[in-house]
Amino acid sequence: MDGIKLLNVSKFYTVEKESMKVLNGIDLNIPSNKITVILGRSGCGKTTLLRLVSGLEEFDQGEILGANSKKKAYVFQEDRLMPWLDVKKNITFGIRNKDIDNSKIDDIIETVGLKKFYNAYPRQLSGGMKQRVSIARAFACNPDFIMMDEPFSALDFFTREQMQKELLKIHQTSKCSILFVTHSIDEALILGDKIIVLEKGVIKSQYEIEEKSSTRDLLNSKFVKLKKKIIDDLKVI
Ligand SMILES: Nc1ncnc2c1ncn2[C@@H]1O[C@H](COP(=O)(O)OP(=O)(O)OP(=O)(O)O)[C@@H](O)[C@H]1O
Ligand SMILES: [Mg+2]
Numbered sequence: 001m002d003g004i005k006l007l008n009v010s011k012f013y014t015v016e017k018e019s020m021k022v023l024n025g026i027d028l029n030i031p032s033n034k035i036t037v038i039l040g041r042s043g044c045g046k047t048t049l050l051r052l053v054s055g056l057e058e059f060d061q062g063e064i065l066g067a068n069s070k071k072k073a074y075v076f077q078e079d080r081l082m083p084w085l086d087v088k089k090n091i092t093f094g095i096r097n098k099d100i101d102n103s104k105i106d107d108i109i110e111t112v113g114l115k116k117f118y119n120a121y122p123r124q125l126s127g128g129m130k131q132r133v134s135i136a137r138a139f140a141c142n143p144d145f146i147m148m149d150e151p152f153s154a155l156d157f158f159t160r161e162q163m164q165k166e167l168l169k170i171h172q173t174s175k176c177s178i179l180f181v182t183h184s185i186d187e188a189l190i191l192g193d194k195i196i197v198l199e200k201g202v203i204k205s206q207y208e209i210e211e212k213s214s215t216r217d218l219l220n221s222k223f224v225k226l227k228k229k230i231i232d233d234l235k236v237i
Helices: 046-054 087-092 102-111 127-140 157-174 185-191 221-234
Strands: 004-015 018-030 035-039 061-065 072-075 145-149 177-182 194-199 202-208
Touching: 004 046, 018 046, 018 061, 018 202, 035 046, 035 185, 046 072, 046 145, 046 177, 072 127, 087 102, 087 127, 102 127, 102 157, 127 145, 127 157, 157 185, 177 185, 185 221, 194 221, 202 221
Parallel strands: 035 177, 035 194, 072 145, 145 177
Antiparallel strands: 004 018, 004 061, 194 202
């Protein structure tokens, strides 16, 4: 399956009659079956980029190719669970009854560590658990393209590490394409097949990592060097 291509994409917002260019001439290839990470400081345009690719927001200039034909799922920056539905129903919400594959849903719930909370309501879950329900919901509808907006930012160090591993596992089996937003350089290096550094609405640099995520060691000199490079890219001049 082909990937998604952005050609010279720009987006303006008007705030108090002043036009602000939030994304400026983005040229980007999002390869299929890979994890592409958008990395950048707060306010650089990461969520906006995801919203344009998802079609939730219109762009003002340029072209986005290949996105319309994909079956897409979106994990929002904040969890968006229905408080009146339990975990299972939140996960299957939006899937037609006849298309619900119960054994697959059970597997996903188990993978995200919520087996004991199958029938719990969002108010009975911690912030991290709610995020895991959102992730399970995204994978439950068998998407071929998932956008994830800082899905692990509410998690403690260890849960985050565990969720990163689980995401890699699910990705291995589902083989979908993932566009993943983070402001953590380490997270980008752990997950990304491709890392896009975004700075004030423009692509500052991009890197491709050939090494399999499962064998990466961030203390290896190759990754330490890459991390230093990315830190330099992110420094505001
Ligand atoms: N609907 C909107 N109307 C006006 N300005 C907006 C709107 N949405 C975003 N912006 C502005 O666009 C810029 C980029 O916002 P965006 O949410 O894409 O940043 P981000 O990189 O996701 O930041 P964070 O890491 O904090 O989530 C910000 O300056 C923000 O104020
Ligand atoms: Mg954001």
